[in-house]
Amino acid sequence: xxxxxxxxxxxLLAKRSDQGKVRWEKTLDDGVxxxxxxxxxxxxxxxxxxxxxxxxxDVVVTLYNEEGEVIERFSDADFGGAKIFGKHPxxxxxxxxxxARRTAMGAAKAIDTIIGELHEPEDDQPxxxxxxxxxxxx
Amino acid sequence: xxxLDIWSLLPDRYSSLKRLLVTIRSSNANxxxxxRAVLLGAIQQFSDIEKKVERALANHSSPSNVAKLxxxxxxxxxxxxxxxxxxxxxxxxxxxxx
Numbered sequence: 001x002x003x004x005x006x007x008x009x010x011x012l013l014a015k016r017s018d019q020g021k022v023r024w025e026k027t028l029d030d031g032v033x034x035x036x037x038x039x040x041x042x043x044x045x046x047x048x049x050x051x052x053x054x055x056x057x058d059v060v061v062t063l064y065n066e067e068g069e070v071i072e073r074f075s076d077a078d079f080g081g082a083k084i085f086g087k088h089p090x091x092x093x094x095x096x097x098x099x100a101r102r103t104a105m106g107a108a109k110a111i112d113t114i115i116g117e118l119h120e121p122e123d124d125q126p127x128x129x130x131x132x133x134x135x136x137x138x
Numbered sequence: 139x140x141x142l143d144i145w146s147l148l149p150d151r152y153s154s155l156k157r158l159l160v161t162i163r164s165s166n167a168n169x170x171x172x173x174r175a176v177l178l179g180a181i182q183q184f185s186d187i188e189k190k191v192e193r194a195l196a197n198h199s200s201p202s203n204v205a206k207l208x209x210x211x212x213x214x215x216x217x218x219x220x221x222x223x224x225x226x227x228x229x230x231x232x233x234x235x236x
Binding site: 023025026027028029030034035036037038039040041042064066068 | 171172174175176178179181182183185186187190203206207209210213
């Protein structure tokens, strides 16, 4: 059973990753993404085949110290029946993984840029449909 | 050297680069937290690359996926250059008293 601090860590990681405040980047290994923090610790997030579900995956977080040594490793499977943001830990950790991948691969920036280009002021207005004379209700 | 396939010289170069980055990171009190994080990330990435090259050399081969290796190195060097530019600017401002 993972302790409360790990749950807190995952909650904050999910929140800050979603806000674009965690600098995820690619690593040499495909599908493994890294974020480093100013006080000398870094983490990596990855997926691996699930140990319990034949077709499924687990999301794994590994923490490193300044020397690059592994100091902690856990997966969604270690949280047992605990909930994170009211959801199964896999869902929250998978969302973090997806955000990490998008950020590291530049997809998050690309999506924001394209939204910026497609967006027009009229999109801020409520979507009120005007009745169409051609449409006969029945 | 990556492109010339001179892998045997690289582990020492990566080691020196890592030592340099560790020194910059630990000896600059003025470094912003985000720069400290970037340097730590770069140190980890170069450690990975060093290990990968060492492993390949032990097997008398070249590392697999050299393109990705080059990409990671280029990205990290870009980040480091940004930090060095920021540090130079800061030192310049201090010297000029502005």
